[in-house]
Amino acid sequence: MSDKEKQVETSSFRKVHKVEVEKKPLELSKKTIGAIVLVIVLIIGGMTGYLIYSNNNGDKYTSKVTGGSKEVITGDVTITKQGYYEYLLDNYGSNQILTDAYNKIASKEITDTKKINEKTEELENKYKSNYGSLKAYATAQGYSDVKELEEKVIIPSAKLDLMEAKYLDDNFKKIIDKYQVSYLKVITYSKESQAVNAIKKATDSKAFNQLAKENSGTYKDYGLVSKVSSTTTIDANIIKKAETFSKITKNGIYKDAVKLSTGSYAIVYIYNTDKTSNKSSIIQSLGSNEDVKKDIEAYYLKKYKFTVYDKKLKKAIKELNKDFVD
Known part of the structure:
Protein backbone atom coordinates (compact mmCIF):
# COMPACT_ATOMS: atom_id res chain seq x y z
CA MET A 1 0.00 0.00 0.00
CA SER A 2 1.34 3.46 -0.88
CA ASP A 3 1.92 6.19 1.66
CA LYS A 4 -1.11 7.97 0.31
CA GLU A 5 -3.30 4.96 0.91
CA LYS A 6 -1.98 4.48 4.45
CA GLN A 7 -3.00 8.00 5.39
CA VAL A 8 -6.55 7.73 4.09
CA GLU A 9 -9.32 8.26 6.64
CA THR A 10 -11.28 5.03 6.98
CA SER A 11 -13.49 5.82 9.94
CA SER A 12 -16.58 5.86 7.71
CA PHE A 13 -16.02 2.26 6.67
CA ARG A 14 -17.58 -0.72 8.33
CA LYS A 15 -15.80 -1.96 11.46
CA VAL A 16 -16.62 -4.92 13.68
CA HIS A 17 -15.09 -5.11 17.18
CA LYS A 18 -12.66 -2.30 16.29
CA VAL A 19 -11.30 -4.37 13.40
CA GLU A 20 -11.85 -3.18 9.83
CA VAL A 21 -13.85 -5.64 7.79
CA GLU A 22 -11.26 -6.13 5.12
CA LYS A 23 -8.85 -8.85 4.15
CA LYS A 24 -5.19 -8.33 4.97
CA PRO A 25 -2.45 -10.80 4.09
CA LEU A 26 -1.28 -12.58 7.26
CA GLU A 27 2.32 -13.68 7.57
CA LEU A 28 3.99 -15.83 10.20
CA SER A 29 7.73 -16.38 9.81
CA LYS A 30 8.49 -18.15 6.50
CA LYS A 31 5.05 -19.10 5.18
CA THR A 32 1.29 -18.92 5.75
CA ILE A 33 -1.46 -21.44 5.78
CA GLY A 34 -4.28 -20.87 3.31
CA ALA A 35 -7.49 -21.47 5.21
CA ILE A 36 -8.51 -22.30 8.74
CA VAL A 37 -11.62 -23.96 10.04
CA LEU A 38 -13.65 -21.45 12.03
CA VAL A 39 -15.26 -23.04 15.03
CA ILE A 40 -18.69 -21.85 16.04
CA VAL A 41 -22.16 -23.13 16.56
CA LEU A 42 -24.93 -21.10 14.97
CA ILE A 43 -28.35 -22.37 15.80
CA ILE A 44 -30.13 -20.25 13.23
CA GLY A 45 -33.08 -22.10 11.81
CA GLY A 46 -31.64 -24.16 9.01
CA MET A 47 -28.38 -22.23 8.89
CA THR A 48 -25.25 -24.35 8.78
CA GLY A 49 -22.58 -23.65 11.38
CA TYR A 50 -19.42 -25.20 12.75
CA LEU A 51 -19.36 -27.30 15.89
CA ILE A 52 -16.86 -27.20 18.72
CA TYR A 53 -16.91 -30.23 20.97
CA SER A 54 -16.41 -29.36 24.61
CA ASN A 55 -14.41 -31.06 27.32
CA ASN A 56 -12.69 -30.03 30.54
CA ASN A 57 -9.25 -29.06 29.25
CA GLY A 58 -9.21 -25.73 31.08
CA ASP A 59 -7.82 -22.97 28.87
CA LYS A 60 -6.85 -25.26 26.01
CA TYR A 61 -8.78 -25.25 22.73
CA THR A 62 -11.02 -28.27 22.36
CA SER A 63 -11.27 -27.99 18.58
CA LYS A 64 -8.75 -29.77 16.38
CA VAL A 65 -7.67 -29.56 12.75
CA THR A 66 -7.02 -32.56 10.54
CA GLY A 67 -3.34 -33.47 10.51
CA GLY A 68 -2.64 -31.19 13.43
CA SER A 69 0.73 -32.74 14.24
CA LYS A 70 2.09 -32.05 10.77
CA GLU A 71 4.98 -29.55 10.80
CA VAL A 72 4.26 -26.50 8.68
CA ILE A 73 7.23 -24.37 9.71
CA THR A 74 10.64 -25.78 10.58
CA GLY A 75 14.03 -24.35 11.49
CA ASP A 76 15.02 -22.76 14.77
CA VAL A 77 11.36 -22.99 15.74
CA THR A 78 9.04 -25.80 14.70
CA ILE A 79 5.34 -25.08 14.39
CA THR A 80 2.68 -27.69 13.75
CA LYS A 81 -0.54 -27.21 11.85
CA GLN A 82 -2.49 -27.38 15.13
CA GLY A 83 -0.12 -24.87 16.73
CA TYR A 84 -0.57 -22.47 13.85
CA TYR A 85 -4.33 -22.93 14.00
CA GLU A 86 -4.33 -22.08 17.71
CA TYR A 87 -2.12 -19.06 17.04
CA LEU A 88 -4.78 -17.79 14.64
CA LEU A 89 -7.51 -18.44 17.19
CA ASP A 90 -5.55 -16.58 19.88
CA ASN A 91 -5.03 -13.53 17.69
CA TYR A 92 -8.08 -13.46 15.43
CA GLY A 93 -10.46 -16.20 16.58
CA SER A 94 -13.04 -14.32 18.65
CA ASN A 95 -13.26 -11.40 16.23
CA GLN A 96 -13.45 -13.64 13.17
CA ILE A 97 -16.08 -15.91 14.69
CA LEU A 98 -18.28 -12.95 15.63
CA THR A 99 -17.81 -11.34 12.23
CA ASP A 100 -18.77 -14.55 10.42
CA ALA A 101 -21.76 -15.12 12.68
CA TYR A 102 -22.98 -11.55 12.31
CA ASN A 103 -22.59 -11.65 8.53
CA LYS A 104 -24.67 -14.85 8.38
CA ILE A 105 -27.37 -13.25 10.50
CA ALA A 106 -27.42 -10.15 8.28
CA SER A 107 -27.85 -12.32 5.17
CA LYS A 108 -30.89 -13.89 6.81
CA GLU A 109 -32.37 -10.60 8.05
CA ILE A 110 -31.72 -8.47 4.96
CA THR A 111 -33.04 -9.86 1.66
CA ASP A 112 -34.29 -6.78 -0.20
CA THR A 113 -32.08 -6.82 -3.31
CA LYS A 114 -32.86 -3.23 -4.26
CA LYS A 115 -31.84 -1.86 -0.86
CA ILE A 116 -28.71 -4.03 -0.80
CA ASN A 117 -27.67 -2.78 -4.24
CA GLU A 118 -28.27 0.85 -3.28
CA LYS A 119 -26.27 0.55 -0.06
CA THR A 120 -23.50 -1.36 -1.86
CA GLU A 121 -23.21 1.42 -4.44
CA GLU A 122 -23.06 4.01 -1.64
CA LEU A 123 -20.20 2.15 0.07
CA GLU A 124 -18.36 1.62 -3.21
CA ASN A 125 -18.47 5.36 -3.87
CA LYS A 126 -16.87 5.95 -0.44
CA TYR A 127 -14.07 3.53 -1.27
CA LYS A 128 -13.54 5.18 -4.66
CA SER A 129 -13.47 8.62 -3.06
CA ASN A 130 -10.78 7.56 -0.58
CA TYR A 131 -8.72 5.12 -2.64
CA GLY A 132 -9.14 6.29 -6.23
CA SER A 133 -10.45 2.99 -7.55
CA LEU A 134 -11.90 -0.25 -6.23
CA LYS A 135 -9.42 -2.25 -8.28
CA ALA A 136 -6.41 -0.57 -6.68
CA TYR A 137 -7.83 -1.10 -3.20
CA ALA A 138 -8.76 -4.73 -3.90
CA THR A 139 -5.24 -5.47 -5.13
CA ALA A 140 -3.61 -3.73 -2.15
CA GLN A 141 -5.71 -5.79 0.27
CA GLY A 142 -4.90 -9.11 -1.38
CA TYR A 143 -8.10 -9.76 -3.33
CA SER A 144 -7.96 -11.25 -6.79
CA ASP A 145 -10.34 -8.69 -8.27
CA VAL A 146 -13.10 -6.18 -7.50
CA LYS A 147 -15.75 -8.90 -7.54
CA GLU A 148 -14.06 -10.72 -4.66
CA LEU A 149 -13.78 -7.44 -2.71
CA GLU A 150 -17.48 -6.82 -3.25
CA GLU A 151 -18.50 -10.33 -2.22
CA LYS A 152 -16.31 -10.54 0.88
CA VAL A 153 -16.29 -6.95 2.13
CA ILE A 154 -18.64 -4.44 0.53
CA ILE A 155 -21.86 -6.45 0.19
CA PRO A 156 -21.59 -7.93 3.72
CA SER A 157 -20.94 -4.42 5.06
CA ALA A 158 -24.00 -3.11 3.20
CA LYS A 159 -26.18 -5.81 4.76
CA LEU A 160 -24.83 -5.04 8.24
CA ASP A 161 -25.55 -1.33 7.84
CA LEU A 162 -29.09 -2.08 6.64
CA MET A 163 -29.73 -4.53 9.46
CA GLU A 164 -28.60 -2.08 12.13
CA ALA A 165 -30.69 0.73 10.61
CA LYS A 166 -33.67 -1.65 10.55
CA TYR A 167 -33.24 -2.40 14.25
CA LEU A 168 -33.04 1.30 15.14
CA ASP A 169 -36.10 2.07 13.02
CA ASP A 170 -38.17 -0.79 14.44
CA ASN A 171 -37.24 0.11 18.02
CA PHE A 172 -37.09 3.90 17.69
CA LYS A 173 -39.05 4.87 20.81
CA LYS A 174 -37.11 2.36 22.88
CA ILE A 175 -33.68 3.50 21.66
CA ILE A 176 -34.22 7.23 22.16
CA ASP A 177 -35.20 6.49 25.75
CA LYS A 178 -32.36 4.03 26.28
CA TYR A 179 -29.62 6.29 24.89
CA GLN A 180 -31.16 9.54 26.23
CA VAL A 181 -31.03 11.50 23.01
CA LYS A 275 -37.69 13.29 18.06
CA THR A 276 -40.10 11.74 15.55
CA SER A 277 -39.52 14.58 13.08
CA ASN A 278 -35.78 13.92 13.32
CA LYS A 279 -35.99 10.13 13.19
CA SER A 280 -33.71 9.61 10.17
CA SER A 281 -30.91 11.82 11.51
CA ILE A 282 -31.13 10.19 14.96
CA ILE A 283 -30.90 6.72 13.42
CA GLN A 284 -27.93 7.78 11.31
CA SER A 285 -26.10 9.31 14.26
CA LEU A 286 -26.73 6.45 16.69
CA GLY A 287 -25.92 3.92 13.98
CA SER A 288 -22.36 5.22 13.80
CA ASN A 289 -21.75 4.87 17.55
CA GLU A 290 -19.63 1.83 18.49
CA ASP A 291 -21.46 1.25 21.78
CA VAL A 292 -24.80 1.22 19.99
CA LYS A 293 -23.43 -1.14 17.34
CA LYS A 294 -22.35 -3.59 20.04
CA ASP A 295 -25.78 -3.46 21.67
CA ILE A 296 -27.44 -4.19 18.34
CA GLU A 297 -25.03 -7.02 17.65
CA ALA A 298 -25.74 -8.56 21.06
CA TYR A 299 -29.46 -8.37 20.30
CA TYR A 300 -29.15 -10.27 17.02
CA LEU A 301 -26.72 -12.84 18.39
CA LYS A 302 -29.19 -13.65 21.15
CA LYS A 303 -32.12 -13.64 18.75
CA TYR A 304 -30.42 -16.32 16.66
CA LYS A 305 -29.16 -18.26 19.69
CA PHE A 306 -25.45 -17.84 18.95
CA THR A 307 -23.59 -20.49 20.95
CA VAL A 308 -19.90 -21.29 21.41
CA TYR A 309 -18.92 -24.52 23.17
CA ASP A 310 -15.16 -24.06 23.28
CA LYS A 311 -14.52 -22.59 26.74
CA LYS A 312 -11.41 -20.63 25.77
CA LEU A 313 -13.06 -19.02 22.75
CA LYS A 314 -16.20 -18.30 24.74
CA LYS A 315 -14.11 -16.54 27.38
CA ALA A 316 -12.37 -14.44 24.70
CA ILE A 317 -15.72 -13.44 23.20
CA LYS A 318 -17.10 -12.47 26.62
CA GLU A 319 -14.06 -10.23 27.11
CA LEU A 320 -15.16 -8.31 24.00
CA ASN A 321 -18.71 -8.03 25.32
CA LYS A 322 -20.30 -10.15 28.02
CA ASP A 323 -23.64 -9.91 26.21
CA PHE A 324 -22.42 -11.50 22.97
CA VAL A 325 -22.76 -15.06 24.25
CA ASP A 326 -24.52 -16.72 27.20
Missing part, protein backbone atom coordinates in the same frame (compact mmCIF):
# COMPACT_ATOMS: atom_id res chain seq x y z
CA SER A 182 -31.15 15.29 22.65
CA TYR A 183 -29.82 18.03 20.36
CA LEU A 184 -27.67 20.62 22.11
CA LYS A 185 -26.01 23.97 21.49
CA VAL A 186 -23.63 25.19 24.16
CA ILE A 187 -21.94 28.48 25.05
CA THR A 188 -19.16 28.36 27.65
CA TYR A 189 -18.30 31.12 30.12
CA SER A 190 -15.41 31.34 32.56
CA LYS A 191 -17.61 32.47 35.48
CA GLU A 192 -20.92 31.12 36.76
CA SER A 193 -22.33 34.65 37.10
CA GLN A 194 -21.72 35.24 33.37
CA ALA A 195 -23.54 32.03 32.49
CA VAL A 196 -26.48 32.89 34.75
CA ASN A 197 -26.82 36.34 33.15
CA ALA A 198 -26.67 34.75 29.69
CA ILE A 199 -29.50 32.34 30.59
CA LYS A 200 -31.68 35.34 31.51
CA LYS A 201 -30.98 36.90 28.11
CA ALA A 202 -31.57 33.73 26.07
CA THR A 203 -35.35 34.04 26.09
CA ASP A 204 -35.81 32.45 22.65
CA SER A 205 -33.81 31.00 19.75
CA LYS A 206 -33.15 34.43 18.26
CA ALA A 207 -31.72 35.74 21.54
CA PHE A 208 -29.60 32.61 21.98
CA ASN A 209 -28.25 32.91 18.44
CA GLN A 210 -27.22 36.48 19.16
CA LEU A 211 -25.34 35.30 22.26
CA ALA A 212 -23.70 32.59 20.17
CA LYS A 213 -22.57 35.21 17.68
CA GLU A 214 -21.15 37.40 20.44
CA ASN A 215 -19.33 34.40 21.96
CA SER A 216 -18.32 32.58 18.80
CA GLY A 217 -15.06 31.39 20.36
CA THR A 218 -16.82 29.33 23.01
CA TYR A 219 -20.01 28.43 21.14
CA LYS A 220 -20.54 24.88 19.86
CA ASP A 221 -23.43 23.15 18.17
CA TYR A 222 -22.97 19.54 19.28
CA GLY A 223 -25.91 18.24 17.31
CA LEU A 224 -27.11 14.92 18.71
CA VAL A 225 -25.86 14.11 22.20
CA SER A 226 -26.59 10.89 24.07
CA LYS A 227 -25.36 9.03 27.12
CA VAL A 228 -22.94 7.11 24.87
CA SER A 229 -21.43 10.22 23.26
CA SER A 230 -17.65 10.48 23.39
CA THR A 231 -16.06 12.56 26.14
CA THR A 232 -13.26 13.42 23.72
CA THR A 233 -15.64 15.76 21.88
CA ILE A 234 -18.25 16.62 24.51
CA ASP A 235 -17.58 17.53 28.13
CA ALA A 236 -18.31 14.65 30.50
CA ASN A 237 -20.58 16.80 32.67
CA ILE A 238 -22.79 17.57 29.67
CA ILE A 239 -23.08 13.84 28.93
CA LYS A 240 -23.92 13.14 32.58
CA LYS A 241 -27.03 15.29 32.17
CA ALA A 242 -28.13 13.47 29.00
CA GLU A 243 -31.16 11.97 30.75
CA THR A 244 -32.31 15.39 31.96
CA PHE A 245 -31.90 17.02 28.56
CA SER A 246 -33.60 14.14 26.73
CA LYS A 247 -36.79 14.57 28.77
CA ILE A 248 -37.24 18.22 27.78
CA THR A 249 -40.03 18.42 25.18
CA LYS A 250 -39.89 22.09 24.20
CA ASN A 251 -37.06 23.89 22.41
CA GLY A 252 -35.31 26.41 24.63
CA ILE A 253 -32.56 27.26 27.09
CA TYR A 254 -31.90 24.91 30.01
CA LYS A 255 -32.76 26.62 33.31
CA ASP A 256 -29.37 26.16 35.04
CA ALA A 257 -25.74 26.77 34.19
CA VAL A 258 -23.82 23.52 33.91
CA LYS A 259 -20.42 23.36 35.57
CA LEU A 260 -18.00 21.65 33.19
CA SER A 261 -15.11 19.36 34.07
CA THR A 262 -12.77 22.23 33.16
CA GLY A 263 -14.24 24.48 35.84
CA SER A 264 -16.00 26.67 33.30
CA TYR A 265 -19.78 27.09 33.07
CA ALA A 266 -22.02 26.36 30.11
CA ILE A 267 -25.48 27.41 29.08
CA VAL A 268 -27.30 24.76 27.07
CA TYR A 269 -29.91 25.30 24.37
CA ILE A 270 -32.02 22.22 23.58
CA TYR A 271 -33.49 21.99 20.07
CA ASN A 272 -35.09 19.41 17.74
CA THR A 273 -37.11 18.18 20.71
CA ASP A 274 -39.64 16.55 18.39
Whole structure:
Protein backbone atom coordinates (compact mmCIF):
# COMPACT_ATOMS: atom_id res chain seq x y z
CA MET A 1 0.00 0.00 0.00
CA SER A 2 1.34 3.46 -0.88
CA ASP A 3 1.92 6.19 1.66
CA LYS A 4 -1.11 7.97 0.31
CA GLU A 5 -3.30 4.96 0.91
CA LYS A 6 -1.98 4.48 4.45
CA GLN A 7 -3.00 8.00 5.39
CA VAL A 8 -6.55 7.73 4.09
CA GLU A 9 -9.32 8.26 6.64
CA THR A 10 -11.28 5.03 6.98
CA SER A 11 -13.49 5.82 9.94
CA SER A 12 -16.58 5.86 7.71
CA PHE A 13 -16.02 2.26 6.67
CA ARG A 14 -17.58 -0.72 8.33
CA LYS A 15 -15.80 -1.96 11.46
CA VAL A 16 -16.62 -4.92 13.68
CA HIS A 17 -15.09 -5.11 17.18
CA LYS A 18 -12.66 -2.30 16.29
CA VAL A 19 -11.30 -4.37 13.40
CA GLU A 20 -11.85 -3.18 9.83
CA VAL A 21 -13.85 -5.64 7.79
CA GLU A 22 -11.26 -6.13 5.12
CA LYS A 23 -8.85 -8.85 4.15
CA LYS A 24 -5.19 -8.33 4.97
CA PRO A 25 -2.45 -10.80 4.09
CA LEU A 26 -1.28 -12.58 7.26
CA GLU A 27 2.32 -13.68 7.57
CA LEU A 28 3.99 -15.83 10.20
CA SER A 29 7.73 -16.38 9.81
CA LYS A 30 8.49 -18.15 6.50
CA LYS A 31 5.05 -19.10 5.18
CA THR A 32 1.29 -18.92 5.75
CA ILE A 33 -1.46 -21.44 5.78
CA GLY A 34 -4.28 -20.87 3.31
CA ALA A 35 -7.49 -21.47 5.21
CA ILE A 36 -8.51 -22.30 8.74
CA VAL A 37 -11.62 -23.96 10.04
CA LEU A 38 -13.65 -21.45 12.03
CA VAL A 39 -15.26 -23.04 15.03
CA ILE A 40 -18.69 -21.85 16.04
CA VAL A 41 -22.16 -23.13 16.56
CA LEU A 42 -24.93 -21.10 14.97
CA ILE A 43 -28.35 -22.37 15.80
CA ILE A 44 -30.13 -20.25 13.23
CA GLY A 45 -33.08 -22.10 11.81
CA GLY A 46 -31.64 -24.16 9.01
CA MET A 47 -28.38 -22.23 8.89
CA THR A 48 -25.25 -24.35 8.78
CA GLY A 49 -22.58 -23.65 11.38
CA TYR A 50 -19.42 -25.20 12.75
CA LEU A 51 -19.36 -27.30 15.89
CA ILE A 52 -16.86 -27.20 18.72
CA TYR A 53 -16.91 -30.23 20.97
CA SER A 54 -16.41 -29.36 24.61
CA ASN A 55 -14.41 -31.06 27.32
CA ASN A 56 -12.69 -30.03 30.54
CA ASN A 57 -9.25 -29.06 29.25
CA GLY A 58 -9.21 -25.73 31.08
CA ASP A 59 -7.82 -22.97 28.87
CA LYS A 60 -6.85 -25.26 26.01
CA TYR A 61 -8.78 -25.25 22.73
CA THR A 62 -11.02 -28.27 22.36
CA SER A 63 -11.27 -27.99 18.58
CA LYS A 64 -8.75 -29.77 16.38
CA VAL A 65 -7.67 -29.56 12.75
CA THR A 66 -7.02 -32.56 10.54
CA GLY A 67 -3.34 -33.47 10.51
CA GLY A 68 -2.64 -31.19 13.43
CA SER A 69 0.73 -32.74 14.24
CA LYS A 70 2.09 -32.05 10.77
CA GLU A 71 4.98 -29.55 10.80
CA VAL A 72 4.26 -26.50 8.68
CA ILE A 73 7.23 -24.37 9.71
CA THR A 74 10.64 -25.78 10.58
CA GLY A 75 14.03 -24.35 11.49
CA ASP A 76 15.02 -22.76 14.77
CA VAL A 77 11.36 -22.99 15.74
CA THR A 78 9.04 -25.80 14.70
CA ILE A 79 5.34 -25.08 14.39
CA THR A 80 2.68 -27.69 13.75
CA LYS A 81 -0.54 -27.21 11.85
CA GLN A 82 -2.49 -27.38 15.13
CA GLY A 83 -0.12 -24.87 16.73
CA TYR A 84 -0.57 -22.47 13.85
CA TYR A 85 -4.33 -22.93 14.00
CA GLU A 86 -4.33 -22.08 17.71
CA TYR A 87 -2.12 -19.06 17.04
CA LEU A 88 -4.78 -17.79 14.64
CA LEU A 89 -7.51 -18.44 17.19
CA ASP A 90 -5.55 -16.58 19.88
CA ASN A 91 -5.03 -13.53 17.69
CA TYR A 92 -8.08 -13.46 15.43
CA GLY A 93 -10.46 -16.20 16.58
CA SER A 94 -13.04 -14.32 18.65
CA ASN A 95 -13.26 -11.40 16.23
CA GLN A 96 -13.45 -13.64 13.17
CA ILE A 97 -16.08 -15.91 14.69
CA LEU A 98 -18.28 -12.95 15.63
CA THR A 99 -17.81 -11.34 12.23
CA ASP A 100 -18.77 -14.55 10.42
CA ALA A 101 -21.76 -15.12 12.68
CA TYR A 102 -22.98 -11.55 12.31
CA ASN A 103 -22.59 -11.65 8.53
CA LYS A 104 -24.67 -14.85 8.38
CA ILE A 105 -27.37 -13.25 10.50
CA ALA A 106 -27.42 -10.15 8.28
CA SER A 107 -27.85 -12.32 5.17
CA LYS A 108 -30.89 -13.89 6.81
CA GLU A 109 -32.37 -10.60 8.05
CA ILE A 110 -31.72 -8.47 4.96
CA THR A 111 -33.04 -9.86 1.66
CA ASP A 112 -34.29 -6.78 -0.20
CA THR A 113 -32.08 -6.82 -3.31
CA LYS A 114 -32.86 -3.23 -4.26
CA LYS A 115 -31.84 -1.86 -0.86
CA ILE A 116 -28.71 -4.03 -0.80
CA ASN A 117 -27.67 -2.78 -4.24
CA GLU A 118 -28.27 0.85 -3.28
CA LYS A 119 -26.27 0.55 -0.06
CA THR A 120 -23.50 -1.36 -1.86
CA GLU A 121 -23.21 1.42 -4.44
CA GLU A 122 -23.06 4.01 -1.64
CA LEU A 123 -20.20 2.15 0.07
CA GLU A 124 -18.36 1.62 -3.21
CA ASN A 125 -18.47 5.36 -3.87
CA LYS A 126 -16.87 5.95 -0.44
CA TYR A 127 -14.07 3.53 -1.27
CA LYS A 128 -13.54 5.18 -4.66
CA SER A 129 -13.47 8.62 -3.06
CA ASN A 130 -10.78 7.56 -0.58
CA TYR A 131 -8.72 5.12 -2.64
CA GLY A 132 -9.14 6.29 -6.23
CA SER A 133 -10.45 2.99 -7.55
CA LEU A 134 -11.90 -0.25 -6.23
CA LYS A 135 -9.42 -2.25 -8.28
CA ALA A 136 -6.41 -0.57 -6.68
CA TYR A 137 -7.83 -1.10 -3.20
CA ALA A 138 -8.76 -4.73 -3.90
CA THR A 139 -5.24 -5.47 -5.13
CA ALA A 140 -3.61 -3.73 -2.15
CA GLN A 141 -5.71 -5.79 0.27
CA GLY A 142 -4.90 -9.11 -1.38
CA TYR A 143 -8.10 -9.76 -3.33
CA SER A 144 -7.96 -11.25 -6.79
CA ASP A 145 -10.34 -8.69 -8.27
CA VAL A 146 -13.10 -6.18 -7.50
CA LYS A 147 -15.75 -8.90 -7.54
CA GLU A 148 -14.06 -10.72 -4.66
CA LEU A 149 -13.78 -7.44 -2.71
CA GLU A 150 -17.48 -6.82 -3.25
CA GLU A 151 -18.50 -10.33 -2.22
CA LYS A 152 -16.31 -10.54 0.88
CA VAL A 153 -16.29 -6.95 2.13
CA ILE A 154 -18.64 -4.44 0.53
CA ILE A 155 -21.86 -6.45 0.19
CA PRO A 156 -21.59 -7.93 3.72
CA SER A 157 -20.94 -4.42 5.06
CA ALA A 158 -24.00 -3.11 3.20
CA LYS A 159 -26.18 -5.81 4.76
CA LEU A 160 -24.83 -5.04 8.24
CA ASP A 161 -25.55 -1.33 7.84
CA LEU A 162 -29.09 -2.08 6.64
CA MET A 163 -29.73 -4.53 9.46
CA GLU A 164 -28.60 -2.08 12.13
CA ALA A 165 -30.69 0.73 10.61
CA LYS A 166 -33.67 -1.65 10.55
CA TYR A 167 -33.24 -2.40 14.25
CA LEU A 168 -33.04 1.30 15.14
CA ASP A 169 -36.10 2.07 13.02
CA ASP A 170 -38.17 -0.79 14.44
CA ASN A 171 -37.24 0.11 18.02
CA PHE A 172 -37.09 3.90 17.69
CA LYS A 173 -39.05 4.87 20.81
CA LYS A 174 -37.11 2.36 22.88
CA ILE A 175 -33.68 3.50 21.66
CA ILE A 176 -34.22 7.23 22.16
CA ASP A 177 -35.20 6.49 25.75
CA LYS A 178 -32.36 4.03 26.28
CA TYR A 179 -29.62 6.29 24.89
CA GLN A 180 -31.16 9.54 26.23
CA VAL A 181 -31.03 11.50 23.01
CA SER A 182 -31.15 15.29 22.65
CA TYR A 183 -29.82 18.03 20.36
CA LEU A 184 -27.67 20.62 22.11
CA LYS A 185 -26.01 23.97 21.49
CA VAL A 186 -23.63 25.19 24.16
CA ILE A 187 -21.94 28.48 25.05
CA THR A 188 -19.16 28.36 27.65
CA TYR A 189 -18.30 31.12 30.12
CA SER A 190 -15.41 31.34 32.56
CA LYS A 191 -17.61 32.47 35.48
CA GLU A 192 -20.92 31.12 36.76
CA SER A 193 -22.33 34.65 37.10
CA GLN A 194 -21.72 35.24 33.37
CA ALA A 195 -23.54 32.03 32.49
CA VAL A 196 -26.48 32.89 34.75
CA ASN A 197 -26.82 36.34 33.15
CA ALA A 198 -26.67 34.75 29.69
CA ILE A 199 -29.50 32.34 30.59
CA LYS A 200 -31.68 35.34 31.51
CA LYS A 201 -30.98 36.90 28.11
CA ALA A 202 -31.57 33.73 26.07
CA THR A 203 -35.35 34.04 26.09
CA ASP A 204 -35.81 32.45 22.65
CA SER A 205 -33.81 31.00 19.75
CA LYS A 206 -33.15 34.43 18.26
CA ALA A 207 -31.72 35.74 21.54
CA PHE A 208 -29.60 32.61 21.98
CA ASN A 209 -28.25 32.91 18.44
CA GLN A 210 -27.22 36.48 19.16
CA LEU A 211 -25.34 35.30 22.26
CA ALA A 212 -23.70 32.59 20.17
CA LYS A 213 -22.57 35.21 17.68
CA GLU A 214 -21.15 37.40 20.44
CA ASN A 215 -19.33 34.40 21.96
CA SER A 216 -18.32 32.58 18.80
CA GLY A 217 -15.06 31.39 20.36
CA THR A 218 -16.82 29.33 23.01
CA TYR A 219 -20.01 28.43 21.14
CA LYS A 220 -20.54 24.88 19.86
CA ASP A 221 -23.43 23.15 18.17
CA TYR A 222 -22.97 19.54 19.28
CA GLY A 223 -25.91 18.24 17.31
CA LEU A 224 -27.11 14.92 18.71
CA VAL A 225 -25.86 14.11 22.20
CA SER A 226 -26.59 10.89 24.07
CA LYS A 227 -25.36 9.03 27.12
CA VAL A 228 -22.94 7.11 24.87
CA SER A 229 -21.43 10.22 23.26
CA SER A 230 -17.65 10.48 23.39
CA THR A 231 -16.06 12.56 26.14
CA THR A 232 -13.26 13.42 23.72
CA THR A 233 -15.64 15.76 21.88
CA ILE A 234 -18.25 16.62 24.51
CA ASP A 235 -17.58 17.53 28.13
CA ALA A 236 -18.31 14.65 30.50
CA ASN A 237 -20.58 16.80 32.67
CA ILE A 238 -22.79 17.57 29.67
CA ILE A 239 -23.08 13.84 28.93
CA LYS A 240 -23.92 13.14 32.58
CA LYS A 241 -27.03 15.29 32.17
CA ALA A 242 -28.13 13.47 29.00
CA GLU A 243 -31.16 11.97 30.75
CA THR A 244 -32.31 15.39 31.96
CA PHE A 245 -31.90 17.02 28.56
CA SER A 246 -33.60 14.14 26.73
CA LYS A 247 -36.79 14.57 28.77
CA ILE A 248 -37.24 18.22 27.78
CA THR A 249 -40.03 18.42 25.18
CA LYS A 250 -39.89 22.09 24.20
CA ASN A 251 -37.06 23.89 22.41
CA GLY A 252 -35.31 26.41 24.63
CA ILE A 253 -32.56 27.26 27.09
CA TYR A 254 -31.90 24.91 30.01
CA LYS A 255 -32.76 26.62 33.31
CA ASP A 256 -29.37 26.16 35.04
CA ALA A 257 -25.74 26.77 34.19
CA VAL A 258 -23.82 23.52 33.91
CA LYS A 259 -20.42 23.36 35.57
CA LEU A 260 -18.00 21.65 33.19
CA SER A 261 -15.11 19.36 34.07
CA THR A 262 -12.77 22.23 33.16
CA GLY A 263 -14.24 24.48 35.84
CA SER A 264 -16.00 26.67 33.30
CA TYR A 265 -19.78 27.09 33.07
CA ALA A 266 -22.02 26.36 30.11
CA ILE A 267 -25.48 27.41 29.08
CA VAL A 268 -27.30 24.76 27.07
CA TYR A 269 -29.91 25.30 24.37
CA ILE A 270 -32.02 22.22 23.58
CA TYR A 271 -33.49 21.99 20.07
CA ASN A 272 -35.09 19.41 17.74
CA THR A 273 -37.11 18.18 20.71
CA ASP A 274 -39.64 16.55 18.39
CA LYS A 275 -37.69 13.29 18.06
CA THR A 276 -40.10 11.74 15.55
CA SER A 277 -39.52 14.58 13.08
CA ASN A 278 -35.78 13.92 13.32
CA LYS A 279 -35.99 10.13 13.19
CA SER A 280 -33.71 9.61 10.17
CA SER A 281 -30.91 11.82 11.51
CA ILE A 282 -31.13 10.19 14.96
CA ILE A 283 -30.90 6.72 13.42
CA GLN A 284 -27.93 7.78 11.31
CA SER A 285 -26.10 9.31 14.26
CA LEU A 286 -26.73 6.45 16.69
CA GLY A 287 -25.92 3.92 13.98
CA SER A 288 -22.36 5.22 13.80
CA ASN A 289 -21.75 4.87 17.55
CA GLU A 290 -19.63 1.83 18.49
CA ASP A 291 -21.46 1.25 21.78
CA VAL A 292 -24.80 1.22 19.99
CA LYS A 293 -23.43 -1.14 17.34
CA LYS A 294 -22.35 -3.59 20.04
CA ASP A 295 -25.78 -3.46 21.67
CA ILE A 296 -27.44 -4.19 18.34
CA GLU A 297 -25.03 -7.02 17.65
CA ALA A 298 -25.74 -8.56 21.06
CA TYR A 299 -29.46 -8.37 20.30
CA TYR A 300 -29.15 -10.27 17.02
CA LEU A 301 -26.72 -12.84 18.39
CA LYS A 302 -29.19 -13.65 21.15
CA LYS A 303 -32.12 -13.64 18.75
CA TYR A 304 -30.42 -16.32 16.66
CA LYS A 305 -29.16 -18.26 19.69
CA PHE A 306 -25.45 -17.84 18.95
CA THR A 307 -23.59 -20.49 20.95
CA VAL A 308 -19.90 -21.29 21.41
CA TYR A 309 -18.92 -24.52 23.17
CA ASP A 310 -15.16 -24.06 23.28
CA LYS A 311 -14.52 -22.59 26.74
CA LYS A 312 -11.41 -20.63 25.77
CA LEU A 313 -13.06 -19.02 22.75
CA LYS A 314 -16.20 -18.30 24.74
CA LYS A 315 -14.11 -16.54 27.38
CA ALA A 316 -12.37 -14.44 24.70
CA ILE A 317 -15.72 -13.44 23.20
CA LYS A 318 -17.10 -12.47 26.62
CA GLU A 319 -14.06 -10.23 27.11
CA LEU A 320 -15.16 -8.31 24.00
CA ASN A 321 -18.71 -8.03 25.32
CA LYS A 322 -20.30 -10.15 28.02
CA ASP A 323 -23.64 -9.91 26.21
CA PHE A 324 -22.42 -11.50 22.97
CA VAL A 325 -22.76 -15.06 24.25
CA ASP A 326 -24.52 -16.72 27.20
